[in-house]
Amino acid sequence: MRRTRDPIRRGAQRGLPPAAHAILGFLVVEHGSGHGYDLARHFAAGAPLAQVIRLEPGMLYHHLKRLERAGWVAADREVQSHRPSRRVYAVTDDGRSELRRWLGEPVVQTREIRLTFLIKLYFARRLDSGLAARLIARQRATCARLVSSLSAQLTDLERQGTATEPDGQFARSVLSLRLAQTRAALSWLDELATGAPDDTAVTRLGQC
């Protein structure tokens, strides 16, 4: 007897992935609507976001369908003479407020800075410099809390004196890597906020 599984969507609870939000972002930047082929250019080699996220046409069209299902965009078929007809997607009010919410929210983990945070930064800067400043400030606070927490954990580990045993040594290495990466992110965020050159930020790292 096969039991049907409780169809509560685990995936729907999580928000859509950063790629979907990037699509939403480009639609808003381009006056609120656009079609797949046109959007693909923003992810092709040479485009600024291409250094951060890769998005093949297949996935692009997939995300557009998902955005439509979520009610953040509305599709309309546009027939052209001498050209294949296209699906034009327009951002809805829900889509706009979702993008705004997402752009203001910092990422929780340091490793997400490389992808998700950079995408947020790109659109926040293009759409609203105040929002960008707020995003950077909140991300800074999140990273600073993480640095405190990691420092405390590292101190605890050293107080336990297990750092000389192999497993303790490894645990210490893991924490110290995380700490180093998060501190680097923190000083990079300071740089973003002030526009100061790189060397200044590196020097500042020694003081924190």
Place this chain on the structure above:
Amino acid sequence: MRRTRDPIRRGAQRGLPPAAHAILGFLVVEHGSGHGYDLARHFAAGAPLAQVIRLEPGMLYHHLKRLERAGWVAADREVQSHRPSRRVYAVTDDGRSELRRWLGEPVVQTREIRLTFLIKLYFARRLDSGLAARLIARQRATCARLVSSLSAQLTDLERQGTATEPDGQFARSVLSLRLAQTRAALSWLDELATGAPDDTAVTRLGQC
């Protein structure tokens, strides 16, 4: 719009993922053989590698099958009285040399340090301290090259003077984040090699 296509990739056998190598590593550490249930303990909460990689039983058994298909382990059914019979996997000679090869190879990208490199470090230290020293040295060299390359790119960007335009500013931010993260990894690797405390390494960052 041109889409660059790489037709060679199809049949090219990618290596097994870091999780599979971690399993191989534990088998070697535990005298060359073991079974799934036992291996699962090394990935359960509280185990040292659990801070780095998460591996549910389902994936663990999946990887064991793949290791067997690759010829790196050989399975044998062991019947026990009073206990369910188990599949005991023994590492083959091919498996041993593959592990050794993998453990000596540095990771190419900075983001792989958080997962793949830490796993390599864990097993290299447990199996052969000379191998660990070599791994760290080679990873250091790889990161140092990356730092040079990223610095050069950043300098180029600034020489072009596009850093004031929105897209140029973004490209600069992306590069400077990568540079900061790779520099942090580099000084962490120095720490690993010397065993110096964290503060020393942070100070040293200002000099490089």
Place this chain on the structure above:
DNA sequence: GGGATCATGTAACAGGTTACATGATTCA
């Protein structure tokens, strides 16, 4: 008697990568 432990898996779902299908039109 009931939960924890031993032991190995499968099913369904989620998400991404790579290659290719389709077919018109425009341009060198």
Place this chain on the structure above:
DNA sequence: TGAATCATGTAACCTGTTACATGATCCC
């Protein structure tokens, strides 16, 4: 005449996550 552009997808194949199936024995 054939390559590139316009435009939207599908198919096959990976990896990974979560939950559950199965059934014994050990410990309280």
